[in-house]
Amino acid sequence: MVRGLIQLLDWVVRKVSRSRHALHRQTILKIGLVTVLLFIVMTGLTQIGGLTPYHTTKYRDAPRLQGPSARHLMGTDQLHRDVFSRVISGGKASIIVAFGAVALSMTVGSILGWISGFVGGLLDRVFSLTMDAIYSFPSMILAISLVAMFGAGIGPMIWAVGFVYIPTYFRVTRAEVLQVRETTYVEAIRAVGASNTRIVLRHVAPNTVNAIMAVSSFNLADAILTVAALSFLGFGLPPPAPDWGFDIQNGQKYLQSGSWWLITFPGLMIIALSLGFGLIGEGISDLVNPKRKRKRV
Amino acid sequence: MGGVGRYIVQRLLLTIPMLLILLTLIFLILRVMPGDPVLAMLGGRNVSPELIEEYRHRMGVDRPIHVQYGEYLGSIIRGDFGKSFRTYKPVLTELFLRFPATLELAVFGLLFAGLFGFTTGVLAATRADRPIDHAVRFFHIGSFAMPLFWLGLMLQVIFAVKLGWFPVASRLGGRIAFTFESITGFYLLDSLIGGNTEVIADVARHLVLPAITLGFAQAGLLGRMSRASMLEVLDADYVTTARAKGLQERVVILAHALRNALIPIITVFGLQFAILMGGAVLTETVFSWPGVASFLVRSIEARDWPAIQGSVVFIAIFISVINLIVDVLYSVIDPRVRY
Numbered sequence: 001m002v003r004g005l006i007q008l009l010d011w012v013v014r015k016v017s018r019s020r021h022a023l024h025r026q027t028i029l030k031i032g033l034v035t036v037l038l039f040i041v042m043t044g045l046t047q048i049g050g051l052t053p054y055h056t057t058k059y060r061d062a063p064r065l066q067g068p069s070a071r072h073l074m075g076t077d078q079l080h081r082d083v084f085s086r087v088i089s090g091g092k093a094s095i096i097v098a099f100g101a102v103a104l105s106m107t108v109g110s111i112l113g114w115i116s117g118f119v120g121g122l123l124d125r126v127f128s129l130t131m132d133a134i135y136s137f138p139s140m141i142l143a144i145s146l147v148a149m150f151g152a153g154i155g156p157m158i159w160a161v162g163f164v165y166i167p168t169y170f171r172v173t174r175a176e177v178l179q180v181r182e183t184t185y186v187e188a189i190r191a192v193g194a195s196n197t198r199i200v201l202r203h204v205a206p207n208t209v210n211a212i213m214a215v216s217s218f219n220l221a222d223a224i225l226t227v228a229a230l231s232f233l234g235f236g237l238p239p240p241a242p243d244w245g246f247d248i249q250n251g252q253k254y255l256q257s258g259s260w261w262l263i264t265f266p267g268l269m270i271i272a273l274s275l276g277f278g279l280i281g282e283g284i285s286d287l288v289n290p291k292r293k294r295k296r297v
Numbered sequence: 298m299g300g301v302g303r304y305i306v307q308r309l310l311l312t313i314p315m316l317l318i319l320l321t322l323i324f325l326i327l328r329v330m331p332g333d334p335v336l337a338m339l340g341g342r343n344v345s346p347e348l349i350e351e352y353r354h355r356m357g358v359d360r361p362i363h364v365q366y367g368e369y370l371g372s373i374i375r376g377d378f379g380k381s382f383r384t385y386k387p388v389l390t391e392l393f394l395r396f397p398a399t400l401e402l403a404v405f406g407l408l409f410a411g412l413f414g415f416t417t418g419v420l421a422a423t424r425a426d427r428p429i430d431h432a433v434r435f436f437h438i439g440s441f442a443m444p445l446f447w448l449g450l451m452l453q454v455i456f457a458v459k460l461g462w463f464p465v466a467s468r469l470g471g472r473i474a475f476t477f478e479s480i481t482g483f484y485l486l487d488s489l490i491g492g493n494t495e496v497i498a499d500v501a502r503h504l505v506l507p508a509i510t511l512g513f514a515q516a517g518l519l520g521r522m523s524r525a526s527m528l529e530v531l532d533a534d535y536v537t538t539a540r541a542k543g544l545q546e547r548v549v550i551l552a553h554a555l556r557n558a559l560i561p562i563i564t565v566f567g568l569q570f571a572i573l574m575g576g577a578v579l580t581e582t583v584f585s586w587p588g589v590a591s592f593l594v595r596s597i598e599a600r601d602w603p604a605i606q607g608s609v610v611f612i613a614i615f616i617s618v619i620n621l622i623v624d625v626l627y628s629v630i631d632p633r634v635r636y
Contacts, residue, residue, distance in 0.1 A: 133318040136616055140575030141593065145609055148597040149326065221442060228444050229579055233594060248447060252583075256465065260454045267447035274442035282438065 029283025032217075035276030039091055046089035054082040056089050057240045065259050075261035077247075078254060079240075086242035087265045091273060093237050094244060097157045098223035098277075102216050104162030109169025110212065114200050116170070117177030128174070135167040143226055147235040157236065161226050165219050172215055176208040210284075217281030224274040244270050305625050312621050319613045324369050327606050328362070356602065373610060379603035383596065388607035392589055396611075397482025398468065399588035402580065403573050405504055406511030410569070414516040415562065418523025422558075423550060425528060433520065440517025445576050449510040449583035456506060463506050466585040470499045511580040515569050522565055527558040563627065570619045574612055 045051045054062070062076040069075070074083040116127040134142070143160045150156030177200075180186060186203055194202075230236055231245025239246060244266035251262025353359040357368060372378070378388035421433035457465040464470060468484055469477055473496055479487050485504065488496040530536060531554055539549045574590065581591035589608060596604035 129314060130318050130322070133315055133322060136315070136571055136620060137319060137613060138571050138573075138575030138578075138616070140578050141590070141609065141612060144578060144594070144597065145605065146326065148600075148605065225442070225444050229446060232444075232446050232579070233582065234598070245444075248450065252450060255450060255454055256458060258454075258458055263447065263450050263454070267444060267451065270444050270447065271439070271442050274444075275439060278438055278442050 026283065026287075028279050029287070032276050032279030032281075032283060035272060036280065039273050039276065040095060042088055043091045043095055046085075047092050052082075052085035052089055054085045056086050056242045057081070059085070065254060065257075067259075068261055074265045075259075077250070077262055083247075083261060083265060086247060087244070087269055090242040090244045090247060090266060091269065092241075092243070093154055093157070093231065094224050094227045094270070094273065096154055097161060097227045098220050100154075100158035101161035101223050102165065102219050104158060105165035105219070106169050106212060106216055108162075109166040110173045110205075110208065112166070113170040113173030114177055114204060117174040118181065118196060118200060118204075124174075127170070131167040131170045134164075135171075139164040140226065140229060143230060144233065144235070147230055152235045152238065154237070157227060157230055160230075161223050164226070165223070168215055168219065169212065172211045173208045176211060177204050180204050180207050214281055214284040217277050217284055221274045221277035221281060224270060224277065228270045304628055308621055308624055312617050316614065316617045319617070320370065320373065320610060321366075323606070323609050323613060324366055327602075327609070328365060328369075378607035378610065381596070381601055381604040381607075383599045383601040383604065388604050389611075391592060391604070392608060392611045394482070395587055395589045395592050398484075398586060399574075399577055399581070399590060401483050401485060401504070402507055402511060402586060402588060403570070403577060405508035406573060406576075406580075407515065407569065409508050409512035410515035410519055413512070414519030414521075415523045415559075417516075418520040419527050419550075419555065419558070421520070422524045422527035422531065434524070437517045437521045437524075440514055440520075443513060443517075444579075445510055445514060446579040446583050448513055449506070449580055452506045452510060453583070464503050466583075468500070468503050468586065470503070473499050507580050507584040507586055510583070511573065511576050514576060515573060518569070519562060519565065523558065523562055526561050527554065530554045530558045533557075570623075571616050574616065 046056075059082060060080045062072055062080045062082055064076065064080050065078055066072065066076045072082050072084060074087055077083055077086075112127060112131075116124045143164050146160035146163055147156055150159055180203065186199060189199060189203065227236070228245040228248075231243050232249045234246070234249065236246050237243045239250075247266045248263045251259065251266075254262055350359070357365060360368075376389060378392070380386065381388050381391055384391060417433045417436070421430045424430050453465050456462045477484075477487075477496065478491075480490065481487055484500045485497075488500045491497075531550075533554075536549060536554055539553045540546075544553075577588060577590040578594060580586065581588045582594055585591075589611065593605065593608040593612075595601075596608060
């Protein structure tokens with residue numbers, strides 16, 4: 001009797017806390033979406049519309065290396081430029097490369113995963129081993145080597161960063177295909193005479209969408225960091241274009257003299273944008289995977 | 298042969314094709330993909346076709362691709378990684394010279410990540426859904442969004458430039474670097490052998506900021522996993538039993554839950570090594586740490602082709618070996634895993 005009561009109480013508590021968590025997670029998703037949208041709008045307005053307080057490259061009338069003030073909210077750099085103007089327009093490369101790279105790896109990785117999972121046999125084994133090999137290698141080092149090969153700039157960065165994430169999508173879709181392939185409904189439509197292409201496109205692919213969405217949000221968050229790192233190492237946009245990673249590298253030279261504002265603000269922007277994508281990923285993961293919610297990972 | 302012994306052999310045999318695929322990929326990426334290493338090396342300026350031909354021949358890139366591939370694999374097996382265009386020394390010598398620095402940094406980075414991650418994870422799990430739990434989880438998620446190079450620079454600004462607690466960069470202070478003699482390449486070990494407290498303190502002080510920087514992202518991941526693992530264990534029947542016996546909560550957590558929560562953490566611990574090597578590129582660059590990863594970056598900047606290829610191959614082999622060791626260790630640590 002007492003045990004039953006405790007169980008009932010436990011059940012109620014769990015129910016309540018679970019729904020509260022679901023709500024809480026939705027907030028996370030919303031915060032993430034709003035952050036990312038804000039960044040896209042901001043970059044669009046400043047880059048395309050030219051809406052910055054001062055010109056990012058041509059304005060050279062500020063005092064040199066001055067800390068934040070009312071006139072220059074985030075201080076000025078060694079070339080007499082306004083840091084605030086550069087910071088709010090410095091996300092172009094990050095955003096374009098992140099979306100481009102994730103789109104590229106999603107397409108290639110998913111297609112390879114579907115094929116590999118569906119065909120099976122030797123092809124599957126070779127594909128899987130190759131993907132595992134790429135996956136086991138440090139992605140940052142792989143991306144740097146690829147950019148060194150392709151050259152600097154937005155295009156090469158999309159290829160390099162995109163290549164690195166292919167195994168992630170390959171794994172997700174392949175696992176899903178292997179699972180779906182064995183289900184009765186696939187067996188049924190196969191019996192009716194559906195072609196392999198049709199099975200993949202109509203029945204397997206839609207099942208992988210949820211997982212892919214969550215994975216790509218996390219990848220976008222990671223891509224922002226990778227792009228920033230590539231730019232920091234000098235493989236990004238050519239100067240004098242404003243760019244967070246490159247501006248941080250530039251600020252590094254004046255760090256010893258205490259010019260903290262040159263590196264602090266671009267870094268905070270990178271964190272905010274990456275965090276935005278990360279929160280979207282968290283939100284989606286919990287929406288599509290109720291088990292995760294209960295475990296409160 | 299026992300289960301573990303057989304597993305080690307099996308795992309070793311699986312490492313060979315994996316490594317071969319990795320080496321082939323590196324070959325394909327560096328030799329076959331668009332972009333001419335010779336042109337890249339010569340800087341693409343107005344160079345005479347004769348010079349380009351000469352360099353092509355010297356690097357062996359004028360031969361058919363399968364011949365190049367055979368030579369590439371052969372030279373790796375022989376341990377011949379070519380000579381650096383920049384330092385004129387064998388690449389392998391350069392790498393072995395720098396390897397201890399990277400390993401030392403990685404070990405302390407991982408140590409920081411483990412201690413910090415596990416402590417915060419367990420703290421959050423034992424206080425689930427309370428403010429401290431939310432704070433820790435926010436920190437864990439936030440740590441994924443932290444650019445390592447930026448963190449390193451901020452630590453330099455705060456703790457080196459402003460407060461002066463730690464040195465800004467490098468492995469040794471200027472005065473000590475003059476007289477310091479390295480035996481193993483692992484400076485902390487060397488200084489402990491030397492027994493000079495001043496030197497030990499200097500080496501340790503130089504390690505702190507880079508290790509924290511390198512370990513930070515891992516700390517978040519390990520913290521998250523520790524929390525999840527601990528929550529799962531706290532839900533287990535044997536913990537309920539322990540509580541029902543009337544044991545103190547402290548005893549329940551320390552003696553019953555913690556050890557079991559550790560098992561899955563140790564597995565990921567080793568897998569972190571690959572990510573850690575990626576982070577080392579940035580950490581070593583920011584802190585002028587003379588390791589393998591910063592050597593790679595310098596080589597790319599100088600378009601030193603043999604050095605780039607050598608470093609990448611070296612890292613690939615290193616990672617394969619680490620993965621092998623971790624897998625084997627795992628089978629030893631967790632008695633339930635029997636192969």
